[in-house]
Amino acid sequence: MITGGAGFVGSHIAEQLLGQGHEVAVLDNLSTGRRENVPRGAQLYEVDLRDREGTLRAILDYRPDAVSHQAAQASVVVSVREPKLDAEINVIGGLNLLDACTAQGSRVERVVFASTGGAIYGEVPEGKRAGEDTVPAPKSPYAIHKLAFEQLLAVYTTHRGLATTALRYANVYGPRQDPHGEAGVVAIFFDSVLSGRSLRINARREAGDPGCIRDYVYVADVARANVLALSGGVAQRAMNVGTGSATTTRELCDAIQRVAGRRVEVQPGARAQVISNVRCSTPACVRRRSASSSASTRASRTPTPSFQLRAGSTCSTTVIPIESDDVAAGEGALQTWSWREKRSR
Numbered sequence: 001m002i003t004g005g006a007g008f009v010g011s012h013i014a015e016q017l018l019g020q021g022h023e024v025a026v027l028d029n030l031s032t033g034r035r036e037n038v039p040r041g042a043q044l045y046e047v048d049l050r051d052r053e054g055t056l057r058a059i060l061d062y063r064p065d066a067v068s069h070q071a072a073q074a075s076v077v078v079s080v081r082e083p084k085l086d087a088e089i090n091v092i093g094g095l096n097l098l099d100a101c102t103a104q105g106s107r108v109e110r111v112v113f114a115s116t117g118g119a120i121y122g123e124v125p126e127g128k129r130a131g132e133d134t135v136p137a138p139k140s141p142y143a144i145h146k147l148a149f150e151q152l153l154a155v156y157t158t159h160r161g162l163a164t165t166a167l168r169y170a171n172v173y174g175p176r177q178d179p180h181g182e183a184g185v186v187a188i189f190f191d192s193v194l195s196g197r198s199l200r201i202n203a204r205r206e207a208g209d210p211g212c213i214r215d216y217v218y219v220a221d222v223a224r225a226n227v228l229a230l231s232g233g234v235a236q237r238a239m240n241v242g243t244g245s246a247t248t249t250r251e252l253c254d255a256i257q258r259v260a261g262r263r264v265e266v267q268p269g270a271r272a273q274v275i276s277n278v279r280c281s282t283p284a285c286v287r288r289r290s291a292s293s294s295a296s297t298r299a300s301r302t303p304t305p306s307f308q309l310r311a312g313s314t315c316s317t318t319v320i321p322i323e324s325d326d327v328a329a330g331e332g333a334l335q336t337w338s339w340r341e342k343r344s345r
């Protein structure tokens with residue numbers, strides 16, 4: 001069962017699981033998700049996680065072996081404006097789910113949780129990367145609640161025997177990402193390019209600089225990490241899911257225009273606000289990739305059913321052997337562009 005399976009990331013996980021012959025159900029309240037994102041063949045439970053009884057009923061009715069927990073209030077800005085709402089969905093809603101998973105009559109053995117590397121580590125100092133052992137420095141209610149829920153998972157493992165994994169995503173991009181939100185810069189930029197609007201680079205420090213440095217990871221790779229974790233293929237309790245590649249907003253603008261084959265005006269914007277930045281801060285290294293690490297990235301493109309440290313890089317972050325190593329070079333950008341173009345027709 002995938003909570004949030006009508007949303008961006010969850011719908012890709014559902015698709016991959018169905019493709020591998022699994023039976024899949026989606027639990028979603030359709031607040032930001034869409035019914036049409038739920039792939040054919042997946043059963044939809046239209047339930048809000050804050051509804052404790054409804055959540056329990058769905059778990060006991062479908063009786064999944066494993067749960068991928070993607071549903072969330074996923075906006076940093078909303079969490080700052082409404083911290084209680086964020087806690088009600090991301091902490092209490094999550095606890096309703098864990099209680100249902102461990103209730104009598106449930107068959108759930110494993111829960112995989114969508115956490116955030118982007119927000120949990122805070123702003124990573126220049127020249128450094130955040131590995132899983134980096135001390136978290138959450139700065140928004142969203143990040144604090146994600147971290148709290150990771151810790152609650154550990155309690156359910158110790159006291160109720162539930163196997164759990166937290167996957168800390170970097171900045172995810174790909175088809176079906178909402179271009180109208182406050183985050184999701186890749187979708188937003190593709191949308192702007194399609195409609196001929198200018199792109200704005202918010203400065204990191206000074207007007208005119210190349211903007212934030214982030215790690216952009218393709219949604220299919222994030223889904224693959226989830227599928228592996230759901231089958232018990234990730235030994236760690238928490239794992240970063242990113243590419244380890246640093247991309248500035250300027251490079252992102254250039255890559256998107258290159259992939260789209262169209263050019264628009266690029267404007268310098270205001271200095272980025274720390275709090276709204278938190279969502280897109282990154283576990284990635286802010287140093288340029290060395291030739292050896294980019295070569296090893298290409299060598300590791302063949303999907304394998306295991307996770308590995310990327311050889312030749314100074315990164316302490318665990319990365320999956322990715323298929324699309326960064327926005328500038330990867331298939332992901334092309335897929336995202338073609339999907340947007342098709343939708344705009």
Ligand SMILES: NC(=O)c1ccc[n+]([C@@H]2O[C@H](COP(=O)([O-])OP(=O)(O)OC[C@H]3O[C@@H](n4cnc5c(N)ncnc54)[C@H](O)[C@@H]3O)[C@@H](O)[C@H]2O)c1
Pocket residue numbers: 003004005006007008009010027028029030031032033034047048049050069070071072073074089093114115116117118168169170171172173
């Ligand atoms: N997209 C990213 O870059 C990113 C980065 C780090 C972490 N994450 C996490 O990954 C997960 C998926 O994110 P996404 O980008 O696909 O977001 P999304 O908004 O597309 O998907 C979230 C889904 O959860 C559903 N939902 C929200 N509140 C609910 C509730 N109370 N009960 C039931 N369903 C509810 C929504 O309808 C939606 O379908 C979230 O947990 C998010 O915090 C995302």
